[in-house]
Amino acid sequence: MENKEKQVRKIAQRVMTKYKLHPPVDMMGLIQEKGITCVEENLGTNADGYSDLKDSDLKIVLNSAIQYEPRKRFTLAHELGHIFISWHSDVTLCVTDNEYSEHNKLDIQEHEANVFASEILMPTEWVKEMLTLNENRSLEYNIKQLCTIANTSIMACFYALENAMKSGNVIVVSGDMFFPKKFISDRRMTLYFQGYDEYDVWDDLCLCKEEFDIGNYQVCHYVFPECPSMEQIETAFSTTENVVSALELIFGNDFSAWCCWMGVVLNQISHIYNAYLFAKNECVKHYKNEKSLMQLYYSDKLDLMNECKLFEYDFYEVNFGNDWTMVLIKEPCYVIDKKVSYSDSRLLIKEILSEMYTDDKNIKKASYRINGIIGSALSHRETMTKEEIYNLLNIKLRRSDIAEFVFHRKFEKFIYSKSVEKSL
Structure with a gap:
């Protein structure tokens, strides 16, 4: 959905440029300039408004019961979103009373219309400028300023802040009518750890925390370390080949930064x-490169490290104190030995397993296990070279429960032969 959100924001920005808009945006002026019919009707409590996209004459209907001007403006901007976003169609309803409730999951089009409305009413670059201008002020002050100048609702402001604030900011908004909603400035940040209450962890990891009431909302603002820049990362890893040393150059001794941005x-x-x-010694978080082929899901640190030693993986342990440690494992890349030759993999696996077991039951069980791993590894991969398959199967089959098979003298020949067969 993130890519779609970016597209929606770009659409809103093009509209801002085309019609020379700036906060506070004249919503009715924009609607009239676009040639859209806008009327008010009593829609009861079911909807704040709707847009009819089916006919050539575009129409927005606004609930006449709405008295709060910022809510009217958000509804109009929301319905304009449905009109400007080219892939939206038919009749769309806007219900702002319930749009933030966990009980009423927004469909994709409604979410996109909210994003459009937020960007039109409070453009990202403008919000960033305002935050920079008032960087020494509290979040509460900034929200009041943004809402006053842009003439928007507080909740619309939260949407704008989520996109405009620096990485490391999390705003949790609670109210009587809905469950807490989280606005996270950079969703790549790691915030959840197995076995721990999220808010307890956030209290421990955050650099600072601000709590306040504004309007009908209770707000908690957490500030975590910022995400390291690409330049910082590249500089650190060009300075040293040791992964731990490079990470120390990036994060220093900031345990919170290690936890939040390792991924x-x-x-x-x-x-x-x-x-x-x-x-x-209990695993609470697994971070991995998206290209990783390894599947080591050990909850116990000793078991994980024993597996690393068993298969001779390069690994590093970082001790943070207070019983917190991190283990980093470098994924190997297996290259075909030019000396190895091809044989029928079915005969090879039978030969290897016959040396390992004396009874047919265990041979069959092990064969199913190994072929199951291979089948699963290759099931969602369409085009792979022989070399890629060889590396993939080497990594996937390195499991402690079939270690004897992996260490057999003919294992490499088996993997090579299977790779040849699967690449044809």
Whole structure:
């Protein structure tokens, strides 16, 4: 959905440019200039408004019961979103009373219309400028300023802030009529850890926290470390080949930064790593490069490290104190030995397993297990070279429960032969 959101914001920005709009936006003026019919009708409590996109004559109907001007403006901007977003169609309803409730999941078009409305009423670049101008002020002050100048609702302001604030900001909004809603400035940030209440962890990891009431909402603003820039990451990894040393250059001793942004860093570097965060030897978070082929899902640190030693993976342990540690594992890349030759993989697996087991039952069980892993590994991969298949199967089959098979002298020949067969 993130890519679609960016497209929607670009559409809103083009509208702003074309019609020379600036906060506070003249919504009725824009509607009239666009040649859209706008009328008010009593829609009861079911909807704040709707737009009819089926006919050539575009029409917006606004609920005449709405008295709060910022709510009217948001509804109009929302309905304009349905009109300007080219893939929206038919009749669309806007219900702002319930749009933030976890009980009423917004469909994609409604969410996109909200994003459009937020961008039209409070453009991202304008919000950034205002935040920079008042950077020493509290979030509460900034919200009041933005809402007053743009003549928008408080909730619309939260949507705008989510997109405009620097990475590391999280706003949690609560109210009597809905469950807490989280506005996260950079959703790549890691905020959830297995076995821990999210708010307890946030209290421990955040740099600062601000709580206040505004309008009908209770707000909690958490500030975490900012995401390291691509330049910072590239500089660190060009300075040293040691992954831990490079990470220390990026994060220093800031445990919160390691926890929040490890996943981002792992996806920006050339080598492929998996990282596991442990609390008292229990895994609470697994970070991985999106290209990683490894499947090591151990909850116990000792079991994970024993597997790394068993298969001779390069791994590093970082101790943060207070029983918190992180284990980083470098994913190997297996290359075909030019000396290995092809044989029928079905005969090879039978030969290997016959040496491992004396009874047909265990041979059949092991064969199903191994072929199941291979089938699963290749099931969603359409075009792969022999070399890619060889590397993939080497990684996927390195499991402690079939280690004897992996260490057999003919294992490499089996993997090579299977790779040849699957690449044809």
